[in-house]
């Protein structure tokens with residue numbers, strides 16, 4: 001075990017602003033807006049404000065899957081919220097998500113428009129609205145919601161825990177890396193055992209639980225989030241890799257991953273199916 005520092009917590013915690021940290025410009029111990037900024041509104045019924053992180057991609061995957069099966073009401077404008085620049089603290093965004101995290105969606109088919117925040121809430125509301133990718137009743141629905149909520153409870157250990165200490169913290173500390181690597185390998189084993197006998201998490205039908213879990217754990221084993229494929233020996237979870245690869249290669253999933261991704265492999269904003277078609281032709 002590496003040496004720990006001799007840090008003794010003070011009686012009352014104080015915010016020591018760390019200007020060096022990768023997240024210095026966005027980490028703060030209070031909520032609420034930092035500046036006035038209205039959100040843009042496009043022409044479609046659904047307005048998404050997001051970024052192509054695993055939490056953001058879940059929603060664009062679902063929207064692209066809905067469009068792929070002909071649900072025209074799922075047409076959407078996707079606006080970029082650059083969390084590195086602090087866009088999540090603009091007054092308009094805080095109005096639709098007081099928690100200042102992407103993704104957030106506004107459904108303009110209701111009067112007044114309905115705001116939805118938290119990725120799983122957005123997925124469930126959309127799947128129910130379009131009666132697709134969620135079983136509407138019975139044990140199948142219970143199983144789907146169980147895995148959907150499992151993802152929301154588990155992924156902070158992967159991103160905020162393992163990913164933070166393995167990839168982003170200013171130094172490599174053995175204690176937190178061990179603690180979170182152990183938990184992530186346990187979670188990967190949970191999924192691998194479950195997928196040994198099933199095509200998808202809930203059986204034969206692909207649904208929002210697969211999309212949500214894929215966006216974190218599937219991307220981890222296929223593309224290697226945090227450059228950790230070797231460290232976590234992700235290839236040893238063969239059932240998980242088989243399931244993740246199948247989802248990764250779905251056309252709608254490929255499209256969804258590119259939305260709100262300001263880079264050569266993606267588009268910063270999406271206002272029309274043609275925006276993604278043009279990118280695929282490049």
Ligand SMILES: N[C@@H](CCC(=O)N[C@@H](CS)C(=O)NCC(=O)O)C(=O)O
Pocket residue numbers: 026053054055056083088100101102103117118119120152
């Ligand atoms: N439980 C939330 C988590 C959302 C979340 O953590 N979003 C991150 C990006 S992946 C974010 O917006 N971070 C900005 C910040 O923390 O200021 C969900 O599933 O929607």
